[in-house]
Amino acid sequence: MNNQETEIQLIQITKKFGNFTAVQNVNLEIHHGEFFSLLGPSGCGKTTTLRMIAGLEEPTEGQICLAGEDVTYKPAYLRNVNTVFQDYALFPHMTVEENIYFPLKMKKVKYSSARAMIEEALSLVNMTGFGKRYPQQLSGGQRQRIALARSLVNRPRALLLDEPLGALDFKLRIAMQKVLKDIQKNVDITFIYVTHDQTEAITMSDRICVMKDGVIHQIGTPDEIYNSPESTFVASFIGDMNFLEGQVVQKGENSVTIDVDGKPIISTRFEGTFSKGDSVVACIRPEKICLDKMCDSEFQNKFENHFQASIHRIVFRGTDYEITLKFGQSEIRLIESASEFNNKKIGDQLFIGFQKDDVITYLKECKKVCDYETNLDN
Amino acid sequence: MNKTSTLKRKGKSFPFLGIYGAFVYFYLYFPLLVVFVYSLNSSRSTMKFEGVTFDWYIRLFQNKELLNSLFHSLQVSGLAVLFAVVVGTSGALFLNRIEFKGKDFFRTLAMLPIILPGIIVGLSLLIFFLNLKLQLSMWTVILGHISFTTPVVMFQVLARLARLSRNLENAAMDLGANPFQAFIYVTFPMIKRAVIGGALLAFTMSFDEIIITYFLTSTFNTLPIYLYGMLRFGLSPEVYAISTVVLGLSILLIILMAKYTGSSEETIIIR
Structure with missing residues (x-):
């Protein structure tokens, strides 16, 4: 090189x-x-x-x-x-x-x-x-x-x-x-x-x-x-990715706030320009998401995006667990190592948190959305 | 797995299958055995067997006309097969490589001389040659034989080519071989057995062809034509002897062919 x-x-x-x-x-x-x-x-x-x-x-x-x-x-x-x-x-x-x-x-x-x-x-x-x-x-x-x-x-x-x-x-x-x-x-x-x-x-x-x-x-x-x-x-083809669909509620200079099923998600990285009311897709890697029983101030300070969701599905993968949580109609997946798993059960109400810098937002064009949806089917 | 086990069970519960199979083989091969046995008969009779002799075989080799017709047959089949190998192989390469409109139709047309009854092929060729004012001779007979030997070789080679990865030739060219070198060093060695197998099959077919030859010959006699002529004087141990020779030769060619084409999947059953 x-x-x-x-x-x-x-x-x-x-x-x-x-x-x-x-x-x-x-x-x-x-x-x-x-x-x-x-x-x-x-x-x-x-x-x-x-x-x-x-x-x-x-x-x-x-x-x-x-x-x-x-x-x-x-x-x-x-x-x-x-x-x-x-x-x-x-x-x-x-x-x-x-x-x-x-x-x-x-x-x-x-x-x-x-x-x-x-x-x-x-x-x-x-x-x-x-x-x-x-x-x-x-x-x-x-x-x-x-x-x-x-x-x-x-x-x-x-x-x-x-x-x-x-x-x-x-x-x-x-x-x-x-x-x-x-x-x-x-x-x-x-x-x-x-x-x-x-x-x-x-x-x-x-x-x-x-x-x-x-x-x-x-x-x-x-x-x-x-x-x-x-x-x-x-985003969908390389690695694992969560796709959260929502509307832009606020557009700042360096950040954008999106409403996904009533939860405000802040993102600092976006492709293309969009304005308030646009339909967008917020992407976040499962490994960037943290899960906690409590939503204390430390958790809140670390993660700009934090909200409550309930465990919908747990898949054991050997070295780790893939946990799917549900809030409203939206689902979000994250990975937790076996040592941190701690006997979580389906239905548990927990707090998820992730940083605004880890969220990438794309304009929801029909074609692009079809792109990742067909890909997820595979 | 399931299928084979069911088949096995069926085989056990139907011992008749074996008997049935044996009967089929008996039906096919018993007449040939009779021909062979009576070719050794010391009496001229075709009914009574009176003792073993090789006289009839010796007489065959003293029969100038017969030897002549045998030589003619070898000449016709040899040349027809030589042409078939060159044109049939290139035709197979063409059909395998080049895409064009009406390819399937063309393929079917090329197959016709094998499928059509010899009498139709012979008659149409005769009319064709007469219209061209061609003298009937050895050459018209050879042209007639070419019409079916070429597709025989072509379809044998085509079947082999279809199972061959195009990547082999691509790899050869990728590694620095020009198209001619790629054919000589890679493609041809891979289809060689099919070419030889096809040539042997075509030779067998051409060697005992009678109908097309009959239409396209004048005074030129091939072995089958001569044999047919002999039959007009009735069956004789001499006819049995020559039949046995031809039969032996055909079996030898078929064994060779089976050896060269290898597994049966490569051979299209034409006859």
């Missing part, structure tokens, strides 16, 4: 399949050595974007630059970027070694001089000694590593990964995330990572680009994306 030179640049990229617009007006600038994620639900255009960078798809409009060179219409085999496919795409009629040799063979490297490079690639992914096996004789995680070794052996400028961990089980996925991150540090190659898994994107990326319906919603560091989502879609 110290090196800020631009590796890949997408300028006003649009891709249409017949009448369907898969990607619309995408502008991206990816820096050298960056771990950059394209994140979004299925069908958001992230894979299409990746395939256009790889050269497997031609954009309908726009320009793609690779290290300053316009490669928009250059075929895939002349581009110095490699892809790790979701199904690994290892050649089943070749051994592991032959698979890794393939890109070198295409560059007319003799097998004798390629040997060392193949061995190095194998050791990079911790698969030394597997060279003589066939892909069918390997497990999913091993195939994944071989695909990685094959894509890295000729040192491309960028590695494109299309949901590479999608087919692995949970534990293996976590392990492979670490492997990927370590390898990326070792080889100093730009990684562009396509995923629909927000946790994966947040834990691994330097920067994330959130997409939906072919449009970029936000580009930023994991911190920015998580803590300052620019739309209700980003």
Whole structure:
């Protein structure tokens, strides 16, 4: 990340399949050595974007630059970027070694001089000694590593990964995330990572680009994306979020007060402009909310927003509890660790409190609301 | 799970199924066995078996006309299959890769020569060639055979391609292979078995084809045509002997084909 030179640049990229617009007006600038994620639900255009960078798809409009060179219409085999496919795409009629040799063979490297490079690639992914096996004789995680070794052996400028961990089980996925991150540090190659898994994107990326319906919603560091989502879609897609619908009752310079089912909620962060009477959505992360039996002055001083609500649902999640409280028609979820849980019961009347700086307010447009509602259904 | 267990139980409670199956096989293969046995008969009679001899087989190899027709058959089938492999494989790649309007209709049209009765194909080709003022010869016979060998190879390869991930070829190109190299190093090795299997199946079909050949030939005799001619003089151990040879050859080809196409799911049952 110290090196800020631009590796890949997408300028006003649009891709249409017949009448369907898969990607619309995408502008991206990816820096050298960056771990950059394209994140979004299925069908958001992230894979299409990746395939256009790889050269497997031609954009309908726009320009793609690779290290300053316009490669928009250059075929895939002349581009110095490699892809790790979701199904690994290892050649089943070749051994592991032959698979890794393939890109070198295409560059007319003799097998004798390629040997060392193949061995190095194998050791990079911790698969030394597997060279003589066939892909069918390997497990999913091993195939994944071989695909990685094959894509890295000729040192491309960028590695494109299309949901590479999608087919692995949970534990293996976590392990492979670490492997990927370590390898990326070792080889100093730009990684562009396509995923629909927000946790994966947040834990691994330097920067994330959130997409939906072919449009970029936000580009930023994991911190920015998580803590300052620019739309209700980003807010709902990344992490857990409470959505409280209400009306603006007071609009100050730096804060806005919203009436949610009779409770005034103060928010200091908002996207867009709105005035008194507007319908808005106030968003608050469950982990930012505190729960107390008493509403003493200390509690009141700490949390600008505090009111009473009753426990509606309790879900035990192993390390913690997810508690849903109800006030009026609105529900609010929060997380409490097992040690603090203290045998709370459904129906208990408790006080919830959260800071005004943790509430982000968005104008309630029909489309955006639909965004997070459909997302919650998933 | 449930389904298989029910099937198993059914199999146990119906011992007739086995007998029924055996009967079907008996019905199919007993006549072939009779042909084989009588081809060893030392008497000319087709009713009485009088002793074992290989005379009829030896006589086959002294029969110039028969050997000629066998050679013709190999020539026709060989060339028709060679053409089918090249055009059928490229056709399969085309149908697999390119989207165009009326693709399904085109596919059905390509299948027709296999489905239509030989008499229709033969007759229409005959009319067609006569209108073109083409002399009936070995070449018209080969053209006739191509009409059904090509779709046979094409649909075998197409079935294989449909099960192949496009990503393999994409990966090859992504790793620096140009389209030609991607085909040679990745796609072709993957469809090789289907191509060979399709070619063997097409050869078997072409080798014993009689109706289309009959329409499109003048003095040019293929083996099935010659055999048909022999039958006009009645059944003889010689006919049995040549039938046995052809049968053996066909079985050999089918075994080879089964070996190359591997699991049955890859083979479309055409006949």
